[in-house]
Amino acid sequence: MTVHVVFPAAGVGSRFGADIPKQYVSIAGKTVMEWTLLAWQDAPVDGLKIVVKAKEDETCTQILSKFDHAYQTVLGGHERFHSVMNALIYLRKHGKADDWVMVHDIARPCVRRDDIQKLLQSCKTENQGGVLAKPITDTVKRLQRSIVTTEDRSQLWAALTPQCFRLGELSSALEQAIAQNAHITDEASAIELAELPVQLIEGHGDNIKLTRSEDAALVQFYLSNQERIKHV
Numbered sequence: 001m002t003v004h005v006v007f008p009a010a011g012v013g014s015r016f017g018a019d020i021p022k023q024y025v026s027i028a029g030k031t032v033m034e035w036t037l038l039a040w041q042d043a044p045v046d047g048l049k050i051v052v053k054a055k056e057d058e059t060c061t062q063i064l065s066k067f068d069h070a071y072q073t074v075l076g077g078h079e080r081f082h083s084v085m086n087a088l089i090y091l092r093k094h095g096k097a098d099d100w101v102m103v104h105d106i107a108r109p110c111v112r113r114d115d116i117q118k119l120l121q122s123c124k125t126e127n128q129g130g131v132l133a134k135p136i137t138d139t140v141k142r143l144q145r146s147i148v149t150t151e152d153r154s155q156l157w158a159a160l161t162p163q164c165f166r167l168g169e170l171s172s173a174l175e176q177a178i179a180q181n182a183h184i185t186d187e188a189s190a191i192e193l194a195e196l197p198v199q200l201i202e203g204h205g206d207n208i209k210l211t212r213s214e215d216a217a218l219v220q221f222y223l224s225n226q227e228r229i230k231h232v
Helices: 030-039 058-064 079-094 113-126 168-178 189-193 217-225
Strands: 003-009 049-053 074-076 099-102 129-135 140-146 147-150 155-167 198-204
Touching: 003 030, 003 079, 030 058, 030 217, 049 058, 049 079, 058 074, 074 079, 079 099, 079 168, 079 189, 099 113, 099 168, 113 129, 113 155, 113 198, 155 168, 155 189, 168 189
Parallel strands: 003 049, 003 099, 049 074, 129 198
Antiparallel strands: 099 155, 129 155, 140 147
């Protein structure tokens, strides 16, 4: 069964607060995009590798030219899920409905190869889509107007990426969600809306998403801790 991977990279990262998209921020001599793609260099992906980019984004093109593997590029949409849908439409022309497709945030450069492999193996073994996730350890509060309640965190998990589903299953679920104007924050939420099962596979906590400027130092620490940054 063929495995494809999609990297949504068309966002501007407004919460990061920089004058460039966060995927082009430099950390230890490489852009965040480069670190993320390097993490996937030896991943078990035998299908297409698609980067979803913004229109006229020459920086993305220049970065992809540094890699030996040929990346396909697709133009992004208004929201992240529109960008993913554009990639799936492209994949449907070149793949099969029962292919697996893994979607990974370009701003998660610290993902571990063994977590990628663990997720994919579980999906293949169980014949069911799933997502990397980690149990929530902080106390979680819910604010409803002026009333604050505490959630039972023992049942709560934080969703990470990659997320892995069948190509036909995910594209149909996303199409349905878009038609319903549903609030979709990740691929799993579209699958859940379609009332299809999703398995949670525990991943490492260092698989963080670069969201705010202060996250950059933490990303560099994790990359160094994983011995991916070579110190002279």
